[in-house]
Amino acid sequence: MKILVPISVVPDTTSKIAFTDGDTKFNEDGIQWIVNPYDEWYALVRALEITEKDGGTVTVISVGDATAEPVIRKALALGATDAVRVDTKPTESYVVAKELANYAKDKGFDLILLGKETISYNGSEVGGMMAEFLGFPFISLASKLDANGGVATLDRSTETGTEVVEVKLPAVISAAKGMAEQRIPNMRGIMAARTKPLTVVPASGVQGKTSTVKFGLPAAKSSLKLVDPENMDELVRLLHEEAKSI
Amino acid sequence: MSVLIVADTKNGAVKKASLEAVFYGSKVAAALGGETVVLTLNAKDPSNLGNYGATKVLNVSDASISASDPQKVVEAIVKAANSIGAKVVVFAHDSTGKAIAPRLSARSGAGLVSNVVSLPDTSNGFTVKKNVFSGKAFALVNILSDEKIISILPNSFSPEKGSASASVEPFSVDVSGISSGITVKEVKSESTGGAVPLPEAELVVSAGRGLKGPENWGMVEEMAKILGATTACSRPVADIGWRPHHEHVGQTGVAIRPNLYIAIGISGAIQHLAGVNGSKVIVVINKDPEAPFFKAADYGVVGDAFEVVPRLNEALRKFKAANG
Numbered sequence: 001m002k003i004l005v006p007i008s009v010v011p012d013t014t015s016k017i018a019f020t021d022g023d024t025k026f027n028e029d030g031i032q033w034i035v036n037p038y039d040e041w042y043a044l045v046r047a048l049e050i051t052e053k054d055g056g057t058v059t060v061i062s063v064g065d066a067t068a069e070p071v072i073r074k075a076l077a078l079g080a081t082d083a084v085r086v087d088t089k090p091t092e093s094y095v096v097a098k099e100l101a102n103y104a105k106d107k108g109f110d111l112i113l114l115g116k117e118t119i120s121y122n123g124s125e126v127g128g129m130m131a132e133f134l135g136f137p138f139i140s141l142a143s144k145l146d147a148n149g150g151v152a153t154l155d156r157s158t159e160t161g162t163e164v165v166e167v168k169l170p171a172v173i174s175a176a177k178g179m180a181e182q183r184i185p186n187m188r189g190i191m192a193a194r195t196k197p198l199t200v201v202p203a204s205g206v207q208g209k210t211s212t213v214k215f216g217l218p219a220a221k222s223s224l225k226l227v228d229p230e231n232m233d234e235l236v237r238l239l240h241e242e243a244k245s246i
Numbered sequence: 247m248s249v250l251i252v253a254d255t256k257n258g259a260v261k262k263a264s265l266e267a268v269f270y271g272s273k274v275a276a277a278l279g280g281e282t283v284v285l286t287l288n289a290k291d292p293s294n295l296g297n298y299g300a301t302k303v304l305n306v307s308d309a310s311i312s313a314s315d316p317q318k319v320v321e322a323i324v325k326a327a328n329s330i331g332a333k334v335v336v337f338a339h340d341s342t343g344k345a346i347a348p349r350l351s352a353r354s355g356a357g358l359v360s361n362v363v364s365l366p367d368t369s370n371g372f373t374v375k376k377n378v379f380s381g382k383a384f385a386l387v388n389i390l391s392d393e394k395i396i397s398i399l400p401n402s403f404s405p406e407k408g409s410a411s412a413s414v415e416p417f418s419v420d421v422s423g424i425s426s427g428i429t430v431k432e433v434k435s436e437s438t439g440g441a442v443p444l445p446e447a448e449l450v451v452s453a454g455r456g457l458k459g460p461e462n463w464g465m466v467e468e469m470a471k472i473l474g475a476t477t478a479c480s481r482p483v484a485d486i487g488w489r490p491h492h493e494h495v496g497q498t499g500v501a502i503r504p505n506l507y508i509a510i511g512i513s514g515a516i517q518h519l520a521g522v523n524g525s526k527v528i529v530v531i532n533k534d535p536e537a538p539f540f541k542a543a544d545y546g547v548v549g550d551a552f553e554v555v556p557r558l559n560e561a562l563r564k565f566k567a568a569n570g
């Protein structure tokens with residue numbers, strides 16, 4: 001099976017979120033970049049498991065500038081066969097999805113497995129858009145996935161339960177928690193990653209549909225009210241009368 | 247300019263998040279001077295959507311057109327939007343919106359903004375506010391395309407219920423030419439013990455590693471029962487198997503926005519906060535006064551959970567008995 005795993009490069013989960021240039025740009029000073037957890041822990045690891053069992057290749061692809069390369073190498077260290085970088089700074093999902101689809105359209109991938117969302121801009125948008133551009137089915141939020149013989153079987157999570165879904169390949173599937181267990185790259189993988197192919201392809205220059213005008217931080221919590229641990233009637237009173245939440 | 251809202255159903259009833267989208271869409275339609283039209287997927291009696299601001303409902307009655315098969319739903323939406331001349335389509339950013347809105351955007355070339363938490367500002371373009379970085383920040387995004395798609399963050403808008411009724415028309419669309427290759431084999435409902443599922447819950451009681459072991463969750467479940475709340479937990483607790491995985495909230499778990507979040511024995515790591523910081527009121531019970539969670543809390547109790555929680559349960563029981 002030939003699998004494509006789109007990965008995004010995001011700030012580490014503990015990063016301090018701040019903005020510069022009059023709140024129009026994310027402040028990248030001192031930021032540690034990582035592979036988006038959903039892409040690495042679930043999509044990539046499951047893709048590796050499937051090909052380790054039945055043979056095949058796993059190509060990782062990221063739309064990003066050259067600063068993304070060290071992070072892309074981490075995906076190679078985990079076991080991906082090769083990597084592609086589409087050379088442009090991602091600005092919005094529509095552009096990313098179109099660039100990814102442009103690359104994938106004539107390569108014969110059986111399965112495109114990506115994360116359910118990026119923890120940076122949290123859109124859950126790229127997978128569905130990419131599927132539409134390619135004319136493939138899209139199944140979002142899969143927490144379990146098996147694929148062989150041209151068919152994938154998966155669990156799709158909704159607010160109220162799980163659907164067991166079967167889909168003909170090729171298809172685009174987004175990975176949620178549960179699909180696989182996080183792996184740690186070993187020394188052999190890290191050494192091998194240095195010589196694995198990382199191909200840079202030019203972007204096709206798709207026009208975006210949106211533009212971000214400004215960023216901001218939410219208003220801080222007004223102030224903490226401490227309640228005496230001996231007096232839980234007081235907490236109940238506050239929740240009822242002041243917070244009006246019970 | 248009319249606004250089209252896509253509303254999903256569960257057993258024929260319109261989902262809560264979709265009701266919020268209808269209410270939101272009616273406000274947008276009012277601002278743009280158009281009709282509020284709702285496309286419902288297999289609703290039983292959607293005329294009550296008038297209470298949420300809908301003027302007209304187009305109801306699809308075809309079980310094959312469901313969120314499990316986005317291509318068919320997109321076909322229905324495109325036809326409905328064309329028939330009413332809608333330039334704005336609104337979704338709830340739940341499992342349905344996530345499956346369908348992006349496909350619609352790619353199909354129609356309409357700019358999409360997800361996780362929206364404000365009404366559009368049309369004074370200079372068409373700008374909406376969305377949550378980014380798991381709620382740690384927001385962005386103001388201008389939609390440049392003529393047609394626009396907005397997917398709103400659940401629990402961000404509380405509908406004011408009116409008493410109007412909407413006209414309901416059956417809506418049919420030919421999807422026989424679409425073979426997406428998707429078959430739903432089985433639908434398993436998660437057992438939340440009758441409680442509201444976490445993404446929709448208004449009251450949530452959550453506990454973490456401070457509880458020491460799964461055998462100590464009785465008092466947490468008891469609190470949830472008294473309040474009619476849903477239970478949640480921190481990630482390590484789900485990872486070590488003390489609690490089921492679907493209870494895990496945070497950046498890599500379920501993101502919730504309840505009216506009240508009670509966190510017991512949870513330190514308040516940044517990744518936990520990322521999934522719960524949209525809660526309207528946060529109560530933290532922790533024996534360590536330095537626990538970072540207190541910085542994000544409205545009410546704090548510094549004390550041992552094993553003493554505080556039974557006491558709080560008692561107080562809640564008294565309150566419920568007195569207030570019905």
Ligand SMILES: Cc1cc2nc3c(=O)[nH]c(=O)nc-3n(C[C@H](O)[C@H](O)[C@H](O)COP(=O)(O)OP(=O)(O)OC[C@H]3O[C@@H](n4cnc5c(N)ncnc54)[C@H](O)[C@@H]3O)c2cc1C
Nearest residue numbers: 454455456480481496497498511512513517518533534551
């Ligand atoms: C990439 C990444 C993603 C992550 N995603 C998530 C996520 O989605 N959700 C999540 O929750 N975590 C997530 N984490 C983990 C997170 O960093 C924390 O490790 C985790 O939230 C800690 O869980 P905890 O608060 O239950 O445990 P601890 O940090 O061990 O805290 C236990 C707390 O209980 C208190 N306590 C102990 N005994 C008592 C007592 N008797 N009475 C009262 N209080 C007591 C302690 O003072 C302490 O504050 C993620 C981590 C990473 C790296």
Ligand SMILES: Nc1ncnc2c1ncn2[C@@H]1O[C@H](COP(=O)(O)O)[C@@H](O)[C@H]1O
Nearest residue numbers: 006008063114115117118123124125126
């Ligand atoms: N710049 C990018 N390059 C490659 N894949 C991406 C990029 N951005 C997002 N993705 C993929 O699309 C998924 C959903 O992203 P999003 O729609 O931005 O939430 C992510 O989990 C990644 O798998």
